[in-house]
Amino acid sequence: MSTNSLVPAPIAHLPWRLIFLVTAIGTFGALVLYSAAGGSLTPWALPHAMRFVAFMGLAICLSYLRPSRFKAIAFPAYAIVLVLLILVEILGFVGGGAQRWINLGFITLQPSELMKPVIILAVAAFYDLLPPGEIRKWSAIWPAGLLIGIPASLILIQPDLGTASMVVFGGLTIMFLAGLPLRLFIGGLTAVVIIIPVAYSFLHDYQQRRVTIFLDPEADPLGAGYHISQSKIAIGSGGLFGKGFLNGTQSHLDYLPEGHTDFVFASMAEEWGLMGGLFLIACFFLVIRWGIAVALDTKGRFERLTAAGLTTTIFFYVAINLMMVMGLAPVVGIPLPLFSYGGSAMLTVMMCLGVLMAIDRDNRRDSRRR
Numbered sequence: 001m002s003t004n005s006l007v008p009a010p011i012a013h014l015p016w017r018l019i020f021l022v023t024a025i026g027t028f029g030a031l032v033l034y035s036a037a038g039g040s041l042t043p044w045a046l047p048h049a050m051r052f053v054a055f056m057g058l059a060i061c062l063s064y065l066r067p068s069r070f071k072a073i074a075f076p077a078y079a080i081v082l083v084l085l086i087l088v089e090i091l092g093f094v095g096g097g098a099q100r101w102i103n104l105g106f107i108t109l110q111p112s113e114l115m116k117p118v119i120i121l122a123v124a125a126f127y128d129l130l131p132p133g134e135i136r137k138w139s140a141i142w143p144a145g146l147l148i149g150i151p152a153s154l155i156l157i158q159p160d161l162g163t164a165s166m167v168v169f170g171g172l173t174i175m176f177l178a179g180l181p182l183r184l185f186i187g188g189l190t191a192v193v194i195i196i197p198v199a200y201s202f203l204h205d206y207q208q209r210r211v212t213i214f215l216d217p218e219a220d221p222l223g224a225g226y227h228i229s230q231s232k233i234a235i236g237s238g239g240l241f242g243k244g245f246l247n248g249t250q251s252h253l254d255y256l257p258e259g260h261t262d263f264v265f266a267s268m269a270e271e272w273g274l275m276g277g278l279f280l281i282a283c284f285f286l287v288i289r290w291g292i293a294v295a296l297d298t299k300g301r302f303e304r305l306t307a308a309g310l311t312t313t314i315f316f317y318v319a320i321n322l323m324m325v326m327g328l329a330p331v332v333g334i335p336l337p338l339f340s341y342g343g344s345a346m347l348t349v350m351m352c353l354g355v356l357m358a359i360d361r362d363n364r365r366d367s368r369r370r
Contacts, residue, residue: 013364014060015357018290022338022353025283026052029339032268036251036260044260044341051343055350062354067303067362070355074118074125078147081118084111085154101344110344112155112163117352119171120309122147127178128302135179144175162332166316173312174305227263228327230256234266235277235326242273260341262333265325280339284318287353294360303359310352317349 030052034045088102088111101108123144127135134140148171155164176185234250237243251259251267259267269277291311298304317337323329335342337349 013361014063015290015360018287018353018357019056019060021283021287021290022056023052025280025287025338026056028268028280028283029264029336031245032264032271032339033260033341035246035248035271036264036267038252039246047343048341048346051346052338055347058347059350059354059357062351063357063361065358067300067306067355067359070121070306070358071125071128071302074121077118078122081111081114082151082154084109085115085151087111088158089154108343112151112158112160112167113344113348114351115151115155115167116163116170116313116348117310117355119148119151119167120174120306120313121355123171123174124178124302124305124309127174127305128300136181140178140180141175141184144171147171160333162320162334165332166313166320166334169316170309170313174309177305177308227257227331231263231266231325232327234259234263234270238270238273238276240274242269242271242276245271247271261335262321262331262340263325264340265322265336268339281318281322284314284337288315288318291356294356294363297363298359299363303362307356307359310356314349314352317345 026049030045030049033048034041037044084102091102101110103109126144126147127140130140148168152164152167152171155167172185230250234248234256237250243249248267248270250256250270256263256266256270265277265280268280272279288311291307291314295304295307295311298307314337317334320329320332320334321336321340324331324334335345338346
């Protein structure tokens with residue numbers, strides 16, 4: 001009798017390698033948050049671990065749904081999150097100079113984070129409804145543009161340029177994968193480059209400072225460039241193997257701002273060094289590779305677009321955050337998924353993984369039938 005025959009089928013069919021990788025990332029994040037608090041489970045490590053367990057449970061529950069269920073709820077979910085974005089402007093509270101959150105008691109929810117996976121589902125569902133012959137017509141462009149543009153505009157008002165950009169990138173990824181002509185994207189990119197000087201004048205003062213500091217971080221090392229400068233110092237001081245667990249100085253002495261959220265990678269690199277950073281990046285790489293494999297294996301149009309879009313969303317999270325903390329991109333407030341402290345971002349990524357696991361389960365179900 002094989003070992004698998006002793007394990008209940010619903011459990012045996014879970015993607016345990018993915019779950020192990022994700023758990024490794026979340027556990028590593030809890031250790032870094034424990035150290036960032038000076039060797040204390042509060043206020044970050046324990047809530048992080050509890051949320052991880054709860055949201056992992058949610059992801060596993062989502063994995064048992066059929067992809068057709070996600071297609072059915074795509075537009076209603078989009079409408080609900082859109083209403084929440086409007087409520088943020090009415091009832092949301094201000095934190096860090098921005099109005100982005102709604103306090104639900106057990107969690108401080110950031111609806112703009114939820115729009116990242118929801119926009120993928122909505123745009124994928126829209127293109128799944130279109131006949132193949134309509135994909136290159138104007139009727140395939142403007143509805144998707146509205147689906148993307150309305151929430152992105154509401155998020156920009158908060159203001160949150162980083163999240164708005166991710167919503168736009170996610171939606172455009174689905175449009176590209178759906179088969180829209182490449183010339184539209186080349187023309188759009190050209191138009192963006194042309195209007196950048198004009199758009200820059202409409203940015204908030206702090207956003208303009210982030211752009212100028214990105215171009216010249218040393219121009220104001222004690223002011224607008226402080227985050228990037230201290231992040232580079234923390235990463236560089238870690239060397240190959242780091243200073244050791246609980247031995248960080250930049251984060252413990254409060255030189256590194258937001259060392260438990262947006263700049264948590266710098267906190268980790270100081271104590272765990274280059275090897276710790278490579279381990280974390282390798283884990284994320286394997287998760288993203290798994291998502292790409294799921295997208296390539298699926299046959300349905302909605303499922304293929306959704307899997308590719310959600311995987312791209314996770315990639316954007318990782319790439320933008322790492323580029324930000326290394327000074328390769330402006331500071332835009334994108335957390336490192338499953339690693340940074342924060343409930344909304346973790347919930348979003350776990351939802352992405354739950355839907356991907358559901359599509360993967362459906363792929364394997366179809367392969368067994370064949």
